[in-house]
Amino acid sequence: MGFFDSIFKKEKRKTIQLIKVTLDELDSWFEDETKIHFEELNENSKKVLDNIQMLLNQFKENLEYLEEAVIKEEKVDQRLKQIVLSNRNNLVKKMRSFVDSVEIPIRINHKTVSEFYNSFMRKLEDLNKKSIKSYKRTKILFESETSQLLTDLKTMDKLIAELIGPINKKKALIKDIDETKENIENLKKEISLLKKLETDLKSQRNYLDKSKEKAYELKINLEKLVESEEWVYLKKLVMEKEEITKKIDKVRKSLIETLSPLKKSLRKYKNLKKRNKEDLDIYILSPIEALIEKGGIGIFKSIFIDIKESVLSGEIELKDKKKEKTLSLIKKILDTDILKDSIAKHNELNTKLKLLDEKISNTKFLEKEVIEKKIKEIEQRIEELEDSIKESNKKSTLLEKDIMEKKTSLENKIESITNQKVNIIALLPKENLF
Secondary structure (H helix, E strand, C coil): CHHHHHHHHHHHHCCCCEEEEEHHHHHHHHHHHHCHHHHHHHHHHHHHHHHHHHHHHHHHHHHHHHHHCCCCCCCCCHHHHHHHHHHHHHHHHHHHHHHHHCCCCCCCCHHHHHHHHHHHHHHHHHHHHHHHHHHHHHHCCCHHHHHHHHHHHHHHHHHHHHHHHHHHHCHHHHHHHHHHHHHHHHHHHHHHHHHHHHHHHHHHHHHHHHHHHHHHHHHHHHHHHHHCHHHHHHHHHHHHHHHHHHHHHHHHHHHHHHHHHHHHHHHHHHHCCCCCHHHHHHHHHCHHHHHHCCCCHHHHHHHHHHHHHHHHHCCCCCCHHHHHHHHHHHHHHHHCCHHHHHHHHHHHHHHHHHHHHHHHHCCCHHHHHHHHHHHHHHHHHHHHHHHHHHHHHHHHHHHHHHHHHHHHHHHHHHHHHHCCEEEEECECCCCCEC
């Protein structure tokens, strides 16, 4: 026993040799390693399918015998004869349709054979359902011929069982092999997806770096612009513009405060229809624009003269206090240069404002605005790129983890099928072999 013990110990010490296979070669290597499981199946399938084809040819001949057979009994009831012959025709038609529809697969493998089996069984079941009555009635006068057809069908059923039996015995193994082939392709697809993701990430990072460089360059240019003497001069102009704008607003506010108490009288005057309503609307709705932009101070005064006369005559009815206040304000407008002075002041300030705008437009003020706008756009783009890169990195990490898990699972499955320990070699986008 000592000799055999030493042999067994040596066998135990043996380790399964690790086989390294690249992912690109894995499908062909796996095909070579597993084809032994299908060679015997395919050989058996071909043999059985040849027998089925021979039986189908025999079945066709036996159908012809039935179709051409003559009734042997001498005395047969004519009605029975008619029924049997009619059912014979029907039976022959359906069985011929069945046998003509059966197509033996040219390419023989477990998939085509399984498809053939399923198709054949459906057709056979359909034939049984549709021809059982015709068969029984035909058998009354053609027992020998119908019995031969039934024998053929039973033999077919037996051959079909012989065809699918070996495949069913290896069903679990076949399923594992097919799934493994599919998983090899899925692993390739995931690695291709990871490569594309990493390529896109590289492109995004390059774009991000360029965007940051551009933003930095623009900020430097902006700093130089702000520190220049021209910018100091520009700031002075902008401050002057702000002051003039405030003064213009103050003049306009003063005019509004002067004219707003007369709005009610203007509306009532409009209803008297002494003037065109459309012409009066601008003095009611936009009195400042009417005075300043349209130069309507003369028209305005003539309107106030009419309003004064209408108030005094009673055409425009106002309460005593309102009447007194309205007449007093109209007198002030007519007797003084309050409107004229305000308009003159407004025009003077507006002229200064236009001159300042011209000076500002001739400086680099607009350039500053353009630079600031570009910086804002680039910074927004940078933020979007950083978010996108962060999300892509997350996807890449998860996908790489999934690839590693699938690789390990695939190696284990291949070992269980081939009894060989395999290390799948593939180049990941980060230039690391796994």
